[in-house]
Amino acid sequence: MRRINILPLIAVLLIKVFIITGVNAEESLLLKAMGEELNRSFKELKELGEAPLYFMAYEVTEVTETRLLASMGALMDDAYNRKRYLDVDLRVGDFQLDNTHQIRGYWADDRQGGKDIAIQDDPSAIKAILWYETDLEFKQVQMAFTKVKANIAVKVEEEDNSPDFSPAPKNIHIEDLNEISWDRKPWIDRLKTYSLLFKEDPNIYYSSIGLTVKQENKFIVNSEGTRIQMGRDFIRLSLYGETKADDGMDLNIYKSFDVACFDELPDEESILSTIDTIIYQLNALRKAPVVEPFTGPAIMKSRAAGVFFHEIFGHRIEGHRLKQVSNGQTFKKKVGELVMPDFINIYDDPNQKYYNGISLNGHYLYDDEGVEAQRVDVVRNGVLINFLMCRTPVEGFNQSGGHGRRQYGNKIVSRQGNLFVESTRTIPYADLKAALIEELKSQQKEYGLVFEDISGGFTMTGRWTPQAFKVKPVIVYKVYADGRPDELVRGVDIVGTPLSSLTRIIAAADDYNVFNGYCGAESGYIPVSGIAPSMLVSQIEVEKSAKSEDKPPILNPPHHD
Amino acid sequence: MKKIIVMTLIMVILITGVISALHAADDIVLQAMRDEIGRSVNELSLEGYDPPYFISYRIQDLKQFELKASFGAILESRQDRSRQLSIEIRVGDYSFDNTNFIGSNAWRFSRRSNHMMPLENDYDAIRHKLWYHTDQEYKSALEALAQKKANLQNRIIKDSTPNFTKEEPFQFIQTDIPLESDTIYWKERIRELSGLFREFPEIHTSQANFRLQDVTKYFVNSEGTMVKQKAPLISLEVFINSRNKEGLEFNDQKTFYARSFSFFPDQTALIGEVREWALEFSRLLDADTLDYYVGPVILEGQAAAEFFYQLLGKNLSLPLSPLTEEDWQEHYIPRNYLDNKKDRNILPPDISVKDDPYLLEYDGKEVVGSYEVDDEGFPARVVNVVEEGSLKEFLSHRYPSKHSEGSNGHGRAAMGYSICGRISNLTVETEESLPVDELKNELIDRCVAQNLEYGIIIKKLENERFAQPSDENEIGLTAPLYAYKIYADDRREELIQNVKISNLTILILRDIVGISREKNVYNLISRGFSGDIPVSLVTPSILIEDMEIIPGGGKLEKPPLLEHPYFINE
Structure with a gap:
């Protein structure tokens, strides 16, 4: 039988503090209308419905986006859009047990909408939609709560008795929201010019240069008095080339630069040289041999290591997941234990805007629950000490750490922001490479691998699937023990399981670097970063990657005919 | 009253077919x-x-x-x-x-x-x-x-x-x-x-x-x-x-x-x-409903057009008869209810139907199914699909079959879809028509003869593109949205809500017993095998001898709990 524990809750409520930030900025008409309608609904709906409404939040995400894409010297895509999406979060019951409680035995649908709401600040039109969507959601959560109660009655007692929601301080943070100022026309010309570089090479079947300029403003109000109005700019320049090896394998390289303002984009010279590198690498990959499945020592270069940690470790310390009985809960009971070598520290800090002058994609000041972003130390000296938390408590972890995130249209869960992997012992990269060769010799291996870059990956955390991960490297070199030159190879994916992989890290270099990207999980696609040094692992496993069986094109490209 | 910025308008640029020399x-x-x-x-x-x-x-x-x-x-x-x-x-x-x-x-x-x-x-x-x-x-x-x-x-x-x-x-x-x-x-x-x-x-x-x-x-x-x-x-x-x-x-x-x-x-x-x-x-929200009705029905304006579109227009595409590897794959072939009815009477003998891609307007109203060349690069043709009630020709693309030697310039498709024969501007013509009022007289006369207190006039059928397909009748005609009882004694009309038509087959087309002189232009986006394309229908209102109408059912859910914020003070 579940008991509702009131005393500790009151204690927590008493120490609630007000935090008001933001200087001289003005609350928009949108935020004001959201606050007014929320107050009215909260007051009136509390009296209605079988289960009491105890928490309510509105979040509006305003996205203004321009998308440009050029290929072979011509524009391929040119789109502009401005939209606002509404998310309504209601909780009935109480902090201990509410409608969001997991229902064991079947899959609950977590999507909720991201409903269109007026982009013009007309309070009547805004409130009309808030009213209608709140009504739908209110009826939905009442039904959900009834199901939750029945599910608890018919299932065995849960292992984790932590509450469903934790109190959080009221935050008021109002920023002025300015549109990104930039000149579209010269950029179109630039993209077209850059894209011409690929045209020279008959082996590049498709290529593109893209620019996405996105402003994302968030407006959050909740029944605890939190009012957030904040904006972020996301600019992505992407370079892409695609070819095919004679055996049919599709080869592509995608390089992107995610920055917060135009000044941070690489200059023309380095863009052009990156394109040259892509062309060179694609041609080299076409001729590169395919690697056979292999286990042995390897180096993950810094950006690749960032992706590696994000996938195999980061997703397993996202707090809400440790509560779900369907989840693998790899690290739930490992707090206080050594989970990786003692020279590694890991923390996630969304407050950091830059690392070494590079914009961090995972930066934010407040999460989607209106909680202030916090640095969370997760691993100290190899020992697991904490999880990334949203306002959903997990046994022993009752407070949000400001990691409740979502893409509009999804329920909030805990996610990574900027994941920093640090080593207390570092050596220059050249020494790390030497250490790899030593390791090869001691393991009597002919060769090891160096993963220069990783395009992405995925990890499975459900209990019905193996707790495995797969990451897809793009540029991989064989390094020979006998001193033969390094050899570019293709056609492998890294596979493994988290617990054993993490313990096999032997050494780290001092060459920290940043990977910026977008991570997809239960709560949608969100911007994230990973910061890590290159790492040497004593054993890694690679398997053959899936490959197309189609032959390369029969005729030459028309302008090379 | 809101002001509209009319002065800055760069409007009215007519797109007309200009065939230039082959540049x-x-x-x-x-x-x-x-x-x-x-x-x-x-x-x-x-x-x-x-x-x-x-x-x-x-x-x-x-x-x-x-x-x-x-x-x-x-x-x-x-x-x-x-x-x-x-x-x-x-x-x-x-x-x-x-x-x-x-x-x-x-x-x-x-x-x-x-x-x-x-x-x-x-x-x-x-x-x-x-x-x-x-x-x-x-x-x-x-x-x-x-x-x-x-x-x-x-x-x-x-x-x-x-x-x-x-x-x-x-x-x-x-x-x-x-x-x-x-x-x-x-x-x-x-x-x-x-x-x-x-x-x-x-x-x-x-x-x-x-x-x-x-x-x-x-x-x-x-x-x-x-x-x-x-x-x-x-x-x-x-x-x-x-x-x-x-x-x-x-x-x-x-x-x-x-x-x-x-x-x-x-x-x-x-x-x-x-x-x-x-x-x-x-x-409509507060209108009454009815328990059961069988008797004469008038389909007026949009309702008649939607009726002709769903029952006739959608079945005028040349039937496809591909070879399939497995029997279950046959569900990829669009069903055509007129497949075996070529040279047979599908409509009363005084009705003819024509599909005219060249038609630009009717009675001062624009039609939207027009084109000069179809999506297979074949010149458009006017096709007399039904002559004196008999189905003469399907609308075809370049697909030889037992029904067709080749294209009649109706190969149409949205991007991303395979091409097939589709309607363009479908016009329903008749030699014997009545003014709308006389059509109503005819309806009342029939009600009286059958001892019915009232007849039914349907003014709008659910638009097929936005509606759930009906499970009430084999051919899936959508439900009436605005239907009226018209009383035999004083001809008063009374709106009814939430009804559907039941037990319908393609043969209902033969039960048209009266046709209005006035025609209505109905423009729509047609959903079909070859995707969404604009089409038009020019159709009269019609009187159907017998139709069965039953309550629509539907799930009852609580209306909004709070008042709409805009109307609170009213």
């Missing part, structure tokens, strides 16, 4: 298409296999401006451009090729790959994309042909109809006049229109979606056909939703489609029309 060579897109087809036909060949015997490229250039507004404010304002390519490659020969076969790649029977093309007239960039995708499509075509041959090795096939018709080259080049528009002007108009619903507390949600599509279609094939034609479309779709006190949900849409601004209603007319519709919708 195709001046058109970079056509030139690139023609050159790459030429090279592919001559050189593209996998060792040991035949080169393609037919290639066609279809490119659709779209400049789109889209607006959404609700309750007096803009929800979305989007501008984008796209150019999409779809390729058809045939290997084998006209008598037997890779098409008309549903194998393991069953989706390919109804769908085509869409490829993104450069937005600019850059010869090299366009050819590069054509080259790459032609290569892929050629290889798929070879595999499809091999699959088809393998499948036929052990089967006895009696049908020796060829797979494709050979056609003479045809060229048609229209001058590129852009559909200019003033986005600020439209924003204000649509915003204002959406604000109209502030007069209607009964309506819970409303949204107006406006779209300007400036479309240029390019088509080139290896037989030498070359087409460039404009297909602009202006559309406004207004959606409303509510739930009455009993908890029954109501949805309705009002749509406006036009090919040119001059036919799009001005703001006063538009607001007037939408307001009148919203009033009728509001009345």
Whole structure:
């Protein structure tokens, strides 16, 4: 039988503090209308419905986006859009047990909408939609709560008795929201010019240069008095080339630069040289041999290591997941234990805007629950000490750490922001490479691998699937023990399981670097970063990657005919 | 009263068919298409296999401006451009090729790959994309042909109809006049229109979606056909939703489609029309329903058009009869209820039906199904589909079958879909018609004769594109939305809600016993095997001898718990 524990809750409520930030900025008409309608609904709906409404939040995400894409010297895509999406979060019951409680035995649908709401600040039109969507959601959560109660009655007692929601301080943070100022026309010309570089090479079947300029403003109000109005700019320049090896394998390289303002984009010279590198690498990959499945020592270069940690470790310390009985809960009971070598520290800090002058994609000041972003130390000296938390408590972890995130249209869960992997012992990269060769010799291996870059990956955390991960490297070199030159190879994916992989890290270099990207999980696609040094692992496993069986094109490209 | 910025308007640019001398060579897109087809036909060949015997490229250039507004404010304002390519490659020969076969790649029977093309007239960039995708499509075509041959090795096939018709080259080049528009002007108009619903507390949600599509279609094939034609479309779709006190949900849409601004209603007319519709919708929420009715029914205006569209129009497409590898794959073949009715009477003998792609307007009202060349580059033809009640000809594309020797210029498809015969502007004609009032007299006379207290007039059927398909009758005719009882004694009309038509078969077309003199133009976006395309119907109101009407059912849910914030103080 579940008991509702009131005393500790009151204690927590008493120490609630007000935090008001933001200087001289003005609350928009949108935020004001959201606050007014929320107050009215909260007051009136509390009296209605079988289960009491105890928490309510509105979040509006305003996205203004321009998308440009050029290929072979011509524009391929040119789109502009401005939209606002509404998310309504209601909780009935109480902090201990509410409608969001997991229902064991079947899959609950977590999507909720991201409903269109007026982009013009007309309070009547805004409130009309808030009213209608709140009504739908209110009826939905009442039904959900009834199901939750029945599910608890018919299932065995849960292992984790932590509450469903934790109190959080009221935050008021109002920023002025300015549109990104930039000149579209010269950029179109630039993209077209850059894209011409690929045209020279008959082996590049498709290529593109893209620019996405996105402003994302968030407006959050909740029944605890939190009012957030904040904006972020996301600019992505992407370079892409695609070819095919004679055996049919599709080869592509995608390089992107995610920055917060135009000044941070690489200059023309380095863009052009990156394109040259892509062309060179694609041609080299076409001729590169395919690697056979292999286990042995390897180096993950810094950006690749960032992706590696994000996938195999980061997703397993996202707090809400440790509560779900369907989840693998790899690290739930490992707090206080050594989970990786003692020279590694890991923390996630969304407050950091830059690392070494590079914009961090995972930066934010407040999460989607209106909680202030916090640095969370997760691993100290190899020992697991904490999880990334949203306002959903997990046994022993009752407070949000400001990691409740979502893409509009999804329920909030805990996610990574900027994941920093640090080593207390570092050596220059050249020494790390030497250490790899030593390791090869001691393991009597002919060769090891160096993963220069990783395009992405995925990890499975459900209990019905193996707790495995797969990451897809793009540029991989064989390094020979006998001193033969390094050899570019293709056609492998890294596979493994988290617990054993993490313990096999032997050494780290001092060459920290940043990977910026977008991570997809239960709560949608969100911007994230990973910061890590290159790492040497004593054993890694690679398997053959899936490959197309189609032959390369029969005729030459028309302008090379 | 809101002010509309009329002065800044760059309006009314009519898109008319201008056939210039063949300046195709001046058109970079056509030139690139023609050159790459030429090279592919001559050189593209996998060792040991035949080169393609037919290639066609279809490119659709779209400049789109889209607006959404609700309750007096803009929800979305989007501008984008796209150019999409779809390729058809045939290997084998006209008598037997890779098409008309549903194998393991069953989706390919109804769908085509869409490829993104450069937005600019850059010869090299366009050819590069054509080259790459032609290569892929050629290889798929070879595999499809091999699959088809393998499948036929052990089967006895009696049908020796060829797979494709050979056609003479045809060229048609229209001058590129852009559909200019003033986005600020439209924003204000649509915003204002959406604000109209502030007069209607009964309506819970409303949204107006406006779209300007400036479309240029390019088509080139290896037989030498070359087409460039404009297909602009202006559309406004207004959606409303509510739930009455009993908890029954109501949805309705009002749509406006036009090919040119001059036919799009001005703001006063538009607001007037939408307001009148919203009033009728509001009345519907509180209307009575009925238990059961069988007897004569008048289908008026939109209801008659939707009736002809769903029962007749959708079944006029030339039936497809592909070979299938497995029996279950037959569900990929669109069902046609008129398949075995050629040269049989499907309508009363005084009714004839014609499909006319050249029709531009009727009685001062614009139709939107018009084109000069179809999506296979075949010149449009006027087709007398039904003559004196008898089905004479299906609307066809280049698909030889027992019903058709070849195309009659009705091969139409949205991008991403395979082409098939579709209606354009369908007109229903009759020699014996009555003024609407006399049609009502006829209805009353029949009611009296059958001892019925009232008859039924249906003024709107649910728009098939937005409605759930009906499970009440085999042919799936949508439910009446606005139906009226008309009493035999004093002819008063009484709105009824939530009813549906039951037990209907295609034979209901033969039960038309009266036709009005007045005709209604109904423009719509037709959903079908080959995707969404604009079509029009010009149809009279009709009297049906007997129809069965029953309560509609539906789930009852609580209406909103709180008052609409805008109407609190009223």
